[in-house]
Amino acid sequence: MDTTFFDTLFRDKNGEIVIAQPPNLTLSVWMGASLLQFVFTSEPIHQGLETIAFISLLTWALQELFEGVNYFRRLLGLIVFLFAIANQINAV
Template sequence: MEKETLFDKFFRDSNGNIVIVQPPNLPIIVWGVASLLKLIFTTGLINVGLDLIAFGSLFTWAWLELFQGVNYFRRTLGFIVLVGFVGLRIFSNNTI
């Protein structure tokens, strides 16, 4: 049995595959579509609703990665996005 290295723990999934990027899942797709639509609908309640959907879906993606990511890299990525995105929202003029 080979000893598992730090690289293995950080970047490999349970099947031994190196996982850095994955195909987009539903929360990332929803975030992308809502963010693109915000460029079309720049004012009004539609923009506010799209902003809320975009924030909620990216928050959901980051939360899922943080607690269910396939390796430590994905979990770290979820943590960074969660803390960074919430921090940006708190300290920007576009708070919820």
């Protein structure tokens, strides 16, 4: 059986197509910290939550980049990593 580009990109080692997965701990921390920034708007707490969100998103992106189940998930990790870094640079 010939392996197509689609198979290489979207299938995991078990042959399953994987595009989305339930959020893991680092992505859940990012979502929680991001949502809490809307509640806590005072500067020290907001800044702390922003830092936690940024670090957890970078951690998730690196996990996907190096341990993603297929090339699509690894590419997604790279894109999110680059976007997060660029966004942080623009914020400064």
